[in-house]
Amino acid sequence: MEFLNTFINGLSVGGVYAMIALGYTMVYGIAKMLNFAHGDIIMVGAYMIVLFLPINPIVAIIAAIVLCALLGIFIEKIAYKPLRGASPLAVLITAIGVSYLLQSLAQAIAGPTTYHPNPLEKLFPKFMGEPTYGIIKIGAFQIKLSTLITLICVALVMIGLTLFVKKTKIGRAMVAVSEDKGAAQLMGINVNNIIMITFAIGSSLAALASVLTTFESASVETTMGSLPGIKAFTAAVIGGIGSIPGAMIGGIILGLVECFAQAFPRIAPYTVAIEFSLLIIVLLVKPTGILGKKRREKV
Amino acid sequence: MASTEKKANTINPQKTSKKHKREDIVSEYVLETRNLGITFGGLKAVQDVNLKIKKNQIYGLIGPNGAGKTTVFNLLTGVYQPTTGAFYLNGKDLTGLRQDKINHKGIARTFQNIRLFNNMTVVRNVMVGLQNQPEYKCSLFESIFLLPRHFKVEKKMRARAKEILKIFGLEDERNNFACNLPYGKQRKLEIARALATNPKLLLLDEPAAGMNPNETEDLVNTIKYIRDNFDMTILLIEHDMKFVSGLCDEITVLNFGTVLTEGNTKEALNNPDVIKAYIGG
Known part of the structure; x- marks a missing residue:
């Protein structure tokens, strides 16, 4: 039973990583850039929850997602779009700059206070309080409500995104742009719009991830996006950056490794080290990541 | 030079x-x-x-x-x-x-060194060309929520793509990945894709x-x-x-x-x- 609980926790933690990793991998696949400001979108999303929670938890969740999507579009427009076609290094440095800018702005506006908003407590005040404390028990098996919601959300996002990419016109255009931006544009696809939509989707997924972390009473502070951001990036690389199923698999593997490592008191302190070692091992064995495709150089 | x-x-x-x-x-x-x-x-x-x-x-x-x-x-x-x-x-x-x-x-074109969407199927390559035509318009909303119109448009597009592929003798290859086609057929598919943009x-x-x-x-x-x-x-x-x-x-x-x-x-x-x-x- 211990094993099952750890496994389920791993799935939910990994699912959140996967959700963030999807943003990294989609932006990389389509705009061919590493958006290191992606982690900080999580932070902005969490602050939006802090800001809007007094009004209504549902409003707060929707506001966080919508405003983060708009923020993603805005950042792309003013910071990355002018650099379209510039060297990848220039774009990378810009992304790191945007990341620090977001953190500093948050520090300047919100101050150093750490918040602990929990929309879930407001949504289900009875269930989250005594005597259940938000834990669903079925026999010996128990699962936290927040974990259950996370698992459901992650599953829905994964299915929805896969369908979106496979079935819709925009999804098809996205695949085409990621394969060959120039050719796609010459076939009449508005690449700017596709990149904009990609940033919007990536950022709203990051916001959803921040909503799910606040369900677990995470501390909301200006640097809260850094570690999940880096871990999700690791997950994206493990799965094969640019690949959507790769990001899902990478995220879940990383979450499982994290939770199982923490389950053993002796190796628990080394959890983060184990996670990043996993990246090194995967890259040694398969440099393109698990589902990454080898790119043939065009001659 | x-x-x-x-x-x-x-x-x-x-x-x-x-x-x-x-x-x-x-x-x-x-x-x-x-x-x-x-x-x-x-x-x-x-x-x-x-x-x-x-x-x-x-x-x-x-x-x-x-x-x-x-x-x-x-x-x-x-x-x-x-x-x-x-x-x-x-x-x-x-x-x-x-x-x-x-x-x-x-104006549509093909390329000197073939630039197909390699990891897409042949029919989807042509559909990328088709999908910006006004007659296959379908709003983002209809598309995201997979409303009936979306399927109607997709069906129409697939049929048109098949028609175009038929001209090039590629209709039997339509579910293969573009990268697996022999060279001559890849060249033809490029023309088909360009033609699809009308x-x-x-x-x-x-x-x-x-x-x-x-x-x-x-x-x-x-x-x-x-x-x-x-x-x-x-x-x-x-x-x-x-x-x-x-x-x-x-x-x-x-x-x-x-x-x-x-x-x-x-x-x-x-x-x-x-x-x-x-x-x-």
């Missing part, structure tokens, strides 16, 4: 220094270019190209390697912004428009390159079929002189970025300057 053209292909399109003011003209030609030219740094890659292509014509653009033929295609499709001159499609000035806009206005003018960049004589003959027939059945005007770059003289009634010969001669194919090919440019000496 050849290496400069390659290099020019990889750098970013240069912004026109002075903004070109678009002005439509009255033109009896499908494509008319006026003093079209581009400079990369100090290098005049193409200058003073004046093409006049009539409706339903199959027009050839030839010249030795590095003459600037592909650069002309890049200018006509908006990959590069011309530094001088302008070009008109049925009298409409398209100079300086973005690539996708030019495609919507009616252009008025089709630019073919060395369509017969690497094909065996049988495939080439087949291609000649296909190109004629497209002209007749799609009411198409075609501008093509080709090195195979037999192919060119078999298809094109008029050609323009480029050398070092300038027009060496133009006009009737037979006369142009027998022009001593053209022979000299090809053979050297």
Whole structure:
């Protein structure tokens, strides 16, 4: 039973990583850039929850997602779009700059206070309080409500995104742009719009991830996006950056490794080290990541 | 010269220094270019190209390697912004428009080195070409929530894609990945994809390159079929002189970025300057 609980926790933690990793991998696949400001979108999303929670938890969740999507579009427009076609290094440095800018702005506006908003407590005040404390028990098996919601959300996002990419016109255009931006544009696809939509989707997924972390009473502070951001990036690389199923698999593997490592008191302190070692091992064995495709150089 | 053209292909399109003011003209030609030219740094890659292509014509653009033929295609499709001159499609000035806009206005192309969407199936490659057509419009909302209209449009698109593939004898390959097709079929699929964008003018960049004589003959027939059945005007770059003289009634010969001669194919090919440019000496 211990094993099952750890496994389920791993799935939910990994699912959140996967959700963030999807943003990294989609932006990389389509705009061919590493958006290191992606982690900080999580932070902005969490602050939006802090800001809007007094009004209504549902409003707060929707506001966080919508405003983060708009923020993603805005950042792309003013910071990355002018650099379209510039060297990848220039774009990378810009992304790191945007990341620090977001953190500093948050520090300047919100101050150093750490918040602990929990929309879930407001949504289900009875269930989250005594005597259940938000834990669903079925026999010996128990699962936290927040974990259950996370698992459901992650599953829905994964299915929805896969369908979106496979079935819709925009999804098809996205695949085409990621394969060959120039050719796609010459076939009449508005690449700017596709990149904009990609940033919007990536950022709203990051916001959803921040909503799910606040369900677990995470501390909301200006640097809260850094570690999940880096871990999700690791997950994206493990799965094969640019690949959507790769990001899902990478995220879940990383979450499982994290939770199982923490389950053993002796190796628990080394959890983060184990996670990043996993990246090194995967890259040694398969440099393109698990589902990454080898790119043939065009001659 | 050849290496400069390659290099020019990889750098970013240069912004026109002075903004070109678009002005439509009255033109009896499908494509008319006026003093079209581009400079990369100090290098005049193409200058003073004046093409006049009539409706339903199959027009050839030839010249030795590095003459600037592909650069002309890049200018006509908006990959590069011309530094001088302008070009008109049925009298409409398209100079300086973005690539996708030019495609919507009616110019589609294929590439010298095949650029298919390799990890997509054959039919999806064609559907990428189709999906920006107004008749296959479907809003983002309908698309995201997979409403009935979305499926109707998709079904219509798939049927149309199949029709186009049939012309090229590719309908049995429609569920294969593009990268798994043999070379000749990949070239055909590129034409099919370009055709799917419903252009008025089709630019073919060395369509017969690497094909065996049988495939080439087949291609000649296909190109004629497209002209007749799609009411198409075609501008093509080709090195195979037999192919060119078999298809094109008029050609323009480029050398070092300038027009060496133009006009009737037979006369142009027998022009001593053209022979000299090809053979050297």
